[in-house]
Structures are given as structure tokens and as C-alpha cells.
Amino acid sequence: MSDKKPVVVYGVSGYTGRLVCEYLREYNIPFIAAGRDKAKVQAVVDKIPGIETADYEVVQVEHTVEALTSLFKGAKVVSNMVGPFIKYADTVVEACLAAGCHYTDTTGEQDWVLHAQQRWGETFGAKGLLLSPGIAQMYTTGEIAANICLETPGLDTLDILVLWKGFPTYASTQTIFTILKAKWYYLEQNKYVEWDPTANFEVSVPGQHEGAIAVPWGGTSHPVWFKNDPRVANCKVIGGVFARQVMEGVVQTQQMVKAKIKPLPPEQQEAALAEIAASVQASMPPRENPRINTSLDSVHASGPLGRAHCVIHGVCNYKQTGLLQAYAAYSLLQTAPKRAGFASACQAFGHRELLGQLRSFGLVMNPILTVHS
Numbered sequence: 001m002s003d004k005k006p007v008v009v010y011g012v013s014g015y016t017g018r019l020v021c022e023y024l025r026e027y028n029i030p031f032i033a034a035g036r037d038k039a040k041v042q043a044v045v046d047k048i049p050g051i052e053t054a055d056y057e058v059v060q061v062e063h064t065v066e067a068l069t070s071l072f073k074g075a076k077v078v079s080n081m082v083g084p085f086i087k088y089a090d091t092v093v094e095a096c097l098a099a100g101c102h103y104t105d106t107t108g109e110q111d112w113v114l115h116a117q118q119r120w121g122e123t124f125g126a127k128g129l130l131l132s133p134g135i136a137q138m139y140t141t142g143e144i145a146a147n148i149c150l151e152t153p154g155l156d157t158l159d160i161l162v163l164w165k166g167f168p169t170y171a172s173t174q175t176i177f178t179i180l181k182a183k184w185y186y187l188e189q190n191k192y193v194e195w196d197p198t199a200n201f202e203v204s205v206p207g208q209h210e211g212a213i214a215v216p217w218g219g220t221s222h223p224v225w226f227k228n229d230p231r232v233a234n235c236k237v238i239g240g241v242f243a244r245q246v247m248e249g250v251v252q253t254q255q256m257v258k259a260k261i262k263p264l265p266p267e268q269q270e271a272a273l274a275e276i277a278a279s280v281q282a283s284m285p286p287r288e289n290p291r292i293n294t295s296l297d298s299v300h301a302s303g304p305l306g307r308a309h310c311v312i313h314g315v316c317n318y319k320q321t322g323l324l325q326a327y328a329a330y331s332l333l334q335t336a337p338k339r340a341g342f343a344s345a346c347q348a349f350g351h352r353e354l355l356g357q358l359r360s361f362g363l364v365m366n367p368i369l370t371v372h373s
Helices: 015-026 038-045 065-072 085-099 110-126 137-149 170-179 244-261 266-280 317-332 345-349 351-360
Strands: 007-010 031-035 056-060 077-080 102-105 130-132 157-164 185-188 191-194 201-203 212-214 234-241 294-303 306-315 368-372
Touching: 007 015, 007 065, 015 031, 015 038, 015 317, 031 038, 038 056, 065 085, 077 085, 077 317, 085 102, 085 110, 102 317, 110 130, 130 345, 137 157, 137 294, 137 306, 137 317, 137 345, 137 351, 157 212, 212 234, 212 244, 234 244, 306 317, 317 345, 317 351, 345 351
Parallel strands: 007 031, 007 077, 031 056, 077 102, 102 130, 157 234
Antiparallel strands: 157 294, 185 191, 185 234, 201 212, 294 306, 306 368
């Protein structure tokens, strides 16, 4: 079955999985849309615009290493949407390794990224396979902006802000509440330093007079990606949604979790957070509208005698994620990644290449770059 379809999208019953399939269709890539409930996957796929012109199959599969390995054999790339990743992704990664497939996902969980690096990175590298968690707008587009800043030599500190307008999907909400029980880190002099879990900031938003509230958002992937980059010593990332009322609720939730949930045993923490997450977002949000759902990635890079600031204005952050996942697969089907093993999207495919794809599909503006050195 899968030898005829080079890409498997696992977890298509959700919002982002549908978008990945939508962009695979636009790249003219045959794919398998897989999930634990075939009827749910089929219902989602049926809503993809132009799906009748795509070469695809819908498959139901159990979430076990054995079943997933059987499904993945013959494919080349697996795009995993099944989270929270710290709970479910090891099974998928192990199956990818057994089947000889590249692995990508959309995680926002820093603890999973660190775990994936430590447990699976060398093994994937030895086989020439890519292990790239966190290919998504909230991480990759900011990473692109950071790398544009770093094209100016002598800058070693990254201050990253990511904002978007809209509502998290059900899966994103589950991830947000999952990371509340983990430790979060930023990078200081190439060492991980733990965030205060209640940290929040008033930020100036490039391009508008109104400010916003931002939080560390679980630490994000960026400090992990730049940990062993010789150009970078320090990396802090904050983010959130533009809507102040929503972020005020996030700050209150952070404080409540620290005071009332963190003292509970781990299994009770998980149950309590899952209950809150389900009450916050239990349904599929509407399809993004580019006139409404905007995004902003702002990176201040600095060094002893230099400054650079890069801003990328975009639209439809979930569409950006779907495109980035589809392009990763498209690239991997044609050529080896720039770096095998554990690698970010920019490390695997190139930040300028990724920017070109986002621009060609009308999802981001040309970056605004200011340099003082």
C-alpha cells in the first residue's frame, strides 16, 4: 500500500493534518492520510478543496510501533500530527526508524524536542534520516527571521517574539496545557536556564501602536536549535496571541497551575490540565481568513558592537504550518536534507529556501530587516 504513496500524514482527523494534506495536493505529492478512526479521517479529507484531483488513500491504523511500522514501510516521509507529543510521539518515531522514514512534526513542546534529540538524534543521523520536530509557523518562521539576522556577523544574542491572531485548535490547546507541567528553558551563555513558569511580559509590537502580552510559551524549540550553533550564545523566546483578553487568561492560568496543580502528583496534574484544556477548546475552529488571521515574527539580534532587527509579517499561521510540513516532504523526496539526524527546519532545508516557499504561496511578506553595526 504505502510503497505507492511516499508520504504518510498521521493524525489527519485534526485541523493541521488537513492543511498538510491540502498543501501536499498543491505540490502534487501522493500521500496516505492516516489516523486511529478512518471515518473521522475521511470526513476531514473530504473537506479539502480540490481533493478529487489528489492521489491519496485514507487508512485506519492502531497507535502501536508494529502497526505504524507496517504502514510506513515503502514510504519516505512521515508527517506526525498526533499530540501531545511527549505522550505519543516516541511510538511514531520508533516506527519511522524501523521503516526507514524521515520524521517531522509540529510540536510546541520543548520537553519533547529535548527528549527527541537525546533519545533518537544520533540513531536517525547514523541512518541518514531526518528527525525534525517543531516544523510550524510558531517556531520555523521565527527561526527564519533569526537566521536572516545572523547573516550579519558578530551577533550572538537572539530575542524572539512570535504573535498571531486567532484561536488555538483543539490539539494546540492540549499541547499548551501539557507544557504547563514541564520545565521551560532559555539559553544563556550556551547553557539552559529555567524560566519562571509564571513569567509574562508587556511587549511593543512592530507595526502598531498597541502593545501585547507575551509569555515564554513553554520555552519553544528555538533555544534547542541554537544550543550548539557557534554563532549564538543567548536565546530567549516569548509569544502568544494578539488578543489581550485571551493572554490575560493565559497569565491567570499559569499562576493557578503553579499554585494549585503543580503540587499534585504527576498523574493528577495531567488529568486536571486535560480537563481544563477540553473546556477551553473542544471544537474545530473555523478555516483561517487572511484578512483576519495575521501573524508576526520579530527577532532582535545583538552582539557587543552590532544590532539587527528582522520582522516577518504573515497571514494564517496554521496554513503556514501546513505548507512548511508539505514542503519538507517535497524536498526530502527529491534530495537529502542539508543535515541528517536531529535538525530544525532551517538546518535541514535552509532558511532562505523556506522563506521562498512561504512567499510564493502568499503567506508572508518580504522580511523587514534593519542592521546597525
